[in-house]
Every structure is written in C-alpha cells, then in structure tokens.
Amino acid sequence: MRFVLYFLLVVNVLVFLVGWVSNSAPASESLDSIVDFASGSPLKLIEEVDRNLLREKSEATALAQAKGLCAMAGPFKLLTKADVLVERLLALDVKSDIREVDVPVDHAYWVYLEPEVSRVNALKKLKELQEQNIDSYVIPKNELENGISLGMFNNQDLALARKKEIMKLGYQPKIKNVPRSTTQNWVVVEPEEAQKLGVESWQRMLDGMKGVSYKQNYCPDVASLQ
Structure with missing residues (x-):
C-alpha cells in the first residue's frame, strides 16, 4: 500500500514538472521559426507575402509599359x-x-497683343494699329482668338526687336513660342x-x-x- 502511494506521488510530481516546463516556454518565439508540419517548410509571414505581391505587380506594370512601345x-x-x-x-x-x-523640327516666335473682349473691340484695335502703318491682323481662332498678330518670326532676336518696336508706340505685346513640325x-x-x-x-x-x-x-x- 505504501509503495502505491509513493508511486502516485512520483507520477504527480512528473506531471507537474512537465506542465511547468511547457508553460514557461518563451512566448516571443520568432515567427520565422514556425514550421508547417504538413510540408516541413517554414510558413511565410503575411508581410513577406505582401512584399512579394507588390514586387510581382511592379514587374508586371513595367512589362505592360514596355509592351506599349x-x-x-x-x-x-x-x-x-x-x-x-x-x-x-x-x-x-x-x-x-x-x-x-x-x-x-524647330520653333517660331509669334508677337501678338492679348485678345480683346469681343470681335468688335479687336477690329477697333486693328484699325488703330493699321492707321500707324503697323502690319497686323485679327487672330480668328485658338486660345488667342480676337488677339492681334504682329508677326511670326523664325529668329528669336527678330521677334524681340519687333516687340520693342511696338512697345515704343505704347502697346504691350507678348511673344509666344510656337512649335513647328x-x-x-x-x-x-x-x-x-x-x-x-x-x-x-x-x-x-x-x-x-x-x-x-x-x-x-x-x-x-x-x-x-x-
């Protein structure tokens, strides 16, 4: 009877020790060491999967852009x-x-006066300029519609000289860089x-x-x- 009691006591002590060791294992064990026991290979972290997906997406985007050429x-x-x-x-x-x-292939330089508020005003301005023997015409369309063209020049220096000439007469002309193809x-x-x-x-x-x-x-x- 005494032997049975000793035996049960030893068993209880062993059970206690095993449970204590299991509970005291480090809780901060690295996730990188977790193993998928079904395959025997390390499990991939969610962050790692996300990085891989982003890299693949970036590569696919670059390839799609290259295909557009x-x-x-x-x-x-x-x-x-x-x-x-x-x-x-x-x-x-x-x-x-x-x-x-x-x-x-190159650029042209357009000397002009800014658009007037209406076609009527543009024609009045044109008449005023032509009375001073200034070669000009009303721009019929585009973003400068109802502005006054004072000349198109291949050379920027010539365009600047034209601008200074018109400024001496009391006007404020501008120069627009116009691409030519x-x-x-x-x-x-x-x-x-x-x-x-x-x-x-x-x-x-x-x-x-x-x-x-x-x-x-x-x-x-x-x-x-x-």
Whole structure:
C-alpha cells in the first residue's frame, strides 16, 4: 500500500514538472521559426507575402509599359526604300506598316497683343494699329482668338526687336513660342510584333540605309499609308 502511494506521488510530481516546463516556454518565439508540419517548410509571414505581391505587380506594370512601345525606323524620303524594310521584316515573320509621323523640327516666335473682349473691340484695335502703318491682323481662332498678330518670326532676336518696336508706340505685346513640325515617313512595328526582334537585328536590317535610324517610342496615332 505504501509503495502505491509513493508511486502516485512520483507520477504527480512528473506531471507537474512537465506542465511547468511547457508553460514557461518563451512566448516571443520568432515567427520565422514556425514550421508547417504538413510540408516541413517554414510558413511565410503575411508581410513577406505582401512584399512579394507588390514586387510581382511592379514587374508586371513595367512589362505592360514596355509592351506599349512601338519599334520605329526612319525617316524615309523614298517610300520604295521603306517598302524594302517592310519586306525584310515580313521575311522574319514581323508585320509592319508605313506611317506619316509629325516630328517637331524647330520653333517660331509669334508677337501678338492679348485678345480683346469681343470681335468688335479687336477690329477697333486693328484699325488703330493699321492707321500707324503697323502690319497686323485679327487672330480668328485658338486660345488667342480676337488677339492681334504682329508677326511670326523664325529668329528669336527678330521677334524681340519687333516687340520693342511696338512697345515704343505704347502697346504691350507678348511673344509666344510656337512649335513647328514636319511630316516624315516611318516604318512602324506594333508592340506585340516588336518583341520578336532585338536591337542587333534592327541594326543588321538597317545596314546600308543611309539616314535611317531605329528607336522605340509611343505608337504614333496615325493611319497606315498601306
């Protein structure tokens, strides 16, 4: 009987010790050490998953932006030479077309008087200027409608000289920088097709085509000439 009591006492002590050790384990155990026992691999933290998703989204956005660029070669003065490049691309299973593209080339400098409140007032101002032998006309439309044009100049110094001349007569003219463009013929490859060729391939195809260069740019929003 005494032996049974001793045995039960020892068992109770062991149970107590096991429970005490379990409860005293560090509560701040690193989450990085938690293991998914089903797979045997560490569990990923929510923050880590979020970072991965953001990185993948950023990469996908960059790829989508890259896909929005057309491959372009030009300018071509002769459409027959542009046709040659189109045929070379087609031989590589790359579709392309020839387009007219507006390309900025320089600027003009517009000397003018600010718009009047009405057409009637603009005509009165025009008459006043022409009575002083000042070459001018009423601007019929755009943001300067009912203003007075005093001349368009290719050279900024000439525009400044004109402005000073008019100011001596008691007026306050202004100068507007006006971009000028020219129309050029370019061979354009849409983004999906452009991914089929690298820069080196383009350089080989353009070899011998004097004055023709390759670039990536936003696709020109104009109709094909073909």
